[in-house]
Amino acid sequence: MTTEPTPTVTPPTKIVIVSGQEFSVPATATIDELRQHLAPMFPDVTTATPTHGKKTIDGVEYVTIEFVKRAGTKGASELVPLLATIPALRLSPPRSAVLDLLSRVRNGTCTIAEALDADLAASIAALPESSLRISGATLCAQLDSLSPVAAADAAAW
Amino acid sequence: MRPTRFAVARRRSRRSRVVTPADASALLTIDATDRKALCTGLAFAALLGRHFPGFYQEHIAARKISYSTLLGVAGAFLSLAHTQLLALDADRVGGLLLAPKDPTEPLKICGGYYDSSYAKNDLSNAAAAWLFTPRPRVYGLGMEVVAPDNAHRHWPPKPSAIERHALALLIWRLFSDTRWSVLGDAQVAELAMARVGKIDLARQIATTRPLLRETPLRALCLQLDADPPAGMNQLGTIIAYACRRTGNAYADTSQAEVRQQQDNLIIDLDWHRSAAHFARERDDQQVAGKWAGAYSRLAGRLWKTPALLADQLIVAVAAAALAVREHDDDTDTTSPYDPRPLINRLHEVRTR
Numbered sequence: 001m002t003t004e005p006t007p008t009v010t011p012p013t014k015i016v017i018v019s020g021q022e023f024s025v026p027a028t029a030t031i032d033e034l035r036q037h038l039a040p041m042f043p044d045v046t047t048a049t050p051t052h053g054k055k056t057i058d059g060v061e062y063v064t065i066e067f068v069k070r071a072g073t074k075g076a077s078e079l080v081p082l083l084a085t086i087p088a089l090r091l092s093p094p095r096s097a098v099l100d101l102l103s104r105v106r107n108g109t110c111t112i113a114e115a116l117d118a119d120l121a122a123s124i125a126a127l128p129e130s131s132l133r134i135s136g137a138t139l140c141a142q143l144d145s146l147s148p149v150a151a152a153d154a155a156a157w
Numbered sequence: 158m159r160p161t162r163f164a165v166a167r168r169r170s171r172r173s174r175v176v177t178p179a180d181a182s183a184l185l186t187i188d189a190t191d192r193k194a195l196c197t198g199l200a201f202a203a204l205l206g207r208h209f210p211g212f213y214q215e216h217i218a219a220r221k222i223s224y225s226t227l228l229g230v231a232g233a234f235l236s237l238a239h240t241q242l243l244a245l246d247a248d249r250v251g252g253l254l255l256a257p258k259d260p261t262e263p264l265k266i267c268g269g270y271y272d273s274s275y276a277k278n279d280l281s282n283a284a285a286a287w288l289f290t291p292r293p294r295v296y297g298l299g300m301e302v303v304a305p306d307n308a309h310r311h312w313p314p315k316p317s318a319i320e321r322h323a324l325a326l327l328i329w330r331l332f333s334d335t336r337w338s339v340l341g342d343a344q345v346a347e348l349a350m351a352r353v354g355k356i357d358l359a360r361q362i363a364t365t366r367p368l369l370r371e372t373p374l375r376a377l378c379l380q381l382d383a384d385p386p387a388g389m390n391q392l393g394t395i396i397a398y399a400c401r402r403t404g405n406a407y408a409d410t411s412q413a414e415v416r417q418q419q420d421n422l423i424i425d426l427d428w429h430r431s432a433a434h435f436a437r438e439r440d441d442q443q444v445a446g447k448w449a450g451a452y453s454r455l456a457g458r459l460w461k462t463p464a465l466l467a468d469q470l471i472v473a474v475a476a477a478a479l480a481v482r483e484h485d486d487d488t489d490t491t492s493p494y495d496p497r498p499l500i501n502r503l504h505e506v507r508t509r
Binding site: 105108109110111112113115116120121124125127128129 | 230
């Protein structure tokens, strides 16, 4: 008695994964057709990258197509001009010796000779001005106020 | 199309931060006013160390930094600069009272009584920029005093102003057609009649015949300085001074012009120049003061004996102009006349 090999079953459907949700679609559906059908519900699909894979469910091996969103940014087209209006803030930390001197200047314990020897004026000139600081909350508020843009715009980024 | 399986709840991710919080010191910022005040004060401390190292070591180096102290440092520097680098225009610079007799006085005043916030404001406001730009004392004849547009502001003019400008008006009239013309002959005549209280002198100025346009001016001044008419030493220098053509900015610029200067500095100086540079500037300034003194003395004499002296002056200048008329140097009518080489040469001749 011989055992015949189990014939490979080709399922009539394949699985499409979008945003963590799985859909069963005809195996013959092309990528373009899938994009067209899914776009009303998942706009990102139009620009997402399809990744092919396999998944076995109840002994049946299905072909999977996962649409992986491209990294984009909300309001990307308006973010560039917004960022351009925000002054640069240098965050390189001052040397500890300078910090110490500045602290002593504020405490009134630093002498003029010490300040001149350390060229404190140059260090002070290199510090960012308080008025240039923008809080995270302010930045987020400005970003939230931007209108959403089409995914295509974001993709152009 | 239906979902075969709903997504499991959002994937639990490890707690992590994209941005590591910076050390507070790394985010150190400074208020613009603080920055400007500190930098201004420290700049003056550095200038004291550079130009007056002895004073710096004795009175400044060990002082603790505060806005009041730094303002005092600026005052001390300006007081010393006023007496040793370049005489300044006023006894007050940018709100700071100069103390030429005791440069430590501003340190005492500012440190002892001056409120720190006021000191910070003084060191950081727009006027602080002027602290670095000397407004030197200058001796030039003030055009603004005799200009017709401004005449009403000074009416009635002070006697000293009339005395000063009667001689200037006479010289301006004489040279009104030459390349050194300050005002046109008609303007001079009008001013003389309006401003010079002595009618005979005013009429004489208004009717004096101007020199010819092509008169060689430097040669003329040289002639008048080398062979001066009786009682009128340095007449050539006085003429060049009155016409503002000595080439010395301290003699050719008036105080009002220096006070009004904005971006286009007439005398472009800053305290960071070398000591040698200031020595040269101070020489120029002192020479200009001497020329102004010579002018004032002659102007005073003209006012006392107007008819006699005006006649003598006009005749002397006309004679000298006749003597040098063949001088054929092209630059003679346009270049300024600096009498110093002549004075040096005369000094050499006399000491031989």
